[in-house]
Amino acid sequence: MNITASYIRRNLQGRYDPREAGNLSRIICCEILGQQTVDYYLGKDIILSVKEEQELESILSRLHNFEPIQYILGEARFLGRTFRVTPGVLIPRPETEELVEMMLKELSPVSRVLDVGTGSGCIAISLAKELPESQVTAWDVSGEALSIAAANSKALQASVRFEQRDVLTYEPCVADCYDVIVSNPPYVTEAEKQEMEHNVLDWEPSLALFVPDTDPLRFYRRIAVLGLEMLTSGGKLYFEINRAFGKDTVAMLCETGYRAVRLQKDISHNDRFVIAEK
Structure with a gap:
């Protein structure tokens, strides 16, 4: 026994x-x-x-104290690879694995990709490893997150360029030219806090989780606006979203001028991903 x-x-x-x-x-x-x-x-x-x-x-x-086991271990698995995680970054989720798997089926092997709000770097690094001919850039507002992501990239021998950027205030320049922008930004409303488990609410970084009840699409809206300037013609947005705001996100992207906007469910049949084309 x-x-x-x-x-x-x-x-x-x-x-x-x-x-x-x-x-x-x-x-x-x-x-x-x-x-x-x-x-x-x-x-x-x-x-x-x-x-x-x-x-x-x-x-x-x-x-x-409900500390996540991933923080105790200091690592989490994502698409077969081990990523270092600390309370400075979100723990990678299975839904995000679905997002990357979808992208890998659809993207050109040679793409210029921007990951907005990279956290541990799991999206950017996975794309860089699976699409080695692509150029992958990753942004985050958090210096701590970027440090962890860069360490993960080095450990996994991935080629990713990391930049500290606040997407809400960033103004694009001529050098910003991408075929794909992907983001899993903060999307949990303050009102949803009461429904959250202690291991998320008490330990994972609120900066990467929450948005105001009055503006739940603030990050998606800003990225969509930037995408109009930074994406090539026919370039795509890939978003992981709050399941409660799928139709709202689609409507916002259509109003912003995107085409071929589609809403897709995750393996649990929740609205979870929105893809749009410039």
């Missing part, structure tokens, strides 16, 4: 549902304490040193 795994699950009772507690138990045993996955599933126990016991108690204390 795996006494350590059982102890972890019991310790997390009341804070996490049984399925999530079991998943956290596996991650702690296998990815942090070094147990072989096959031994974990066979129910074999692990002998912990005093240092490892202390580490385990520290991890459980952090989980009791």
Whole structure:
């Protein structure tokens, strides 16, 4: 019997549902304490040193405060690659993986791509790795995020140019010329805070999450306006969106002058992506 795994699950009772507690138990045993996955599933126990016991108690204390396991690990997986993450960047989501997979099916192998609000760099780096002949640029307003993204790019040997830009105030120049602009910007309204889990609300950067209730499309609108100047003819916008504002985002892009605007659902059948052509 795996006494350590059982102890972890019991310790997390009341804070996490049984399925999530079991998943956290596996991650702690296998990815942090070094147990072989096959031994974990066979129910074999692990002998912990005093240092490892202390580490385990520290991890459980952090989980009791709803700190995401990705921040405890210091990394998250995205499309088969490992990205460093800290509370200075959002944890990559499966929906964003869907967005990148969609782009990889549609983009030319030789494209000039701009990722607005890059965070950990997961979108930009994944595109640069899968489309090595393309030129990928990534913006973020946060210096901390750019530092993490640049470190991820170096570790994964990707070719991405990172620039600190505030998209809400940036004025384009002649050198800004792209075939594609992609963005997963802040889109959670303040009113939606009460529905959010503690591990997101208390730990992930609010700068990358929230927009005012009075202007939920502020980033999409600004990027759309910039796209009119920065995109080549026929260039495309790819947005990950708040599922509550799919039709509003489509209407805004049509009014701004984009064509072939389409709204697509994610694997959970929620409105999640909007694609538009200049």
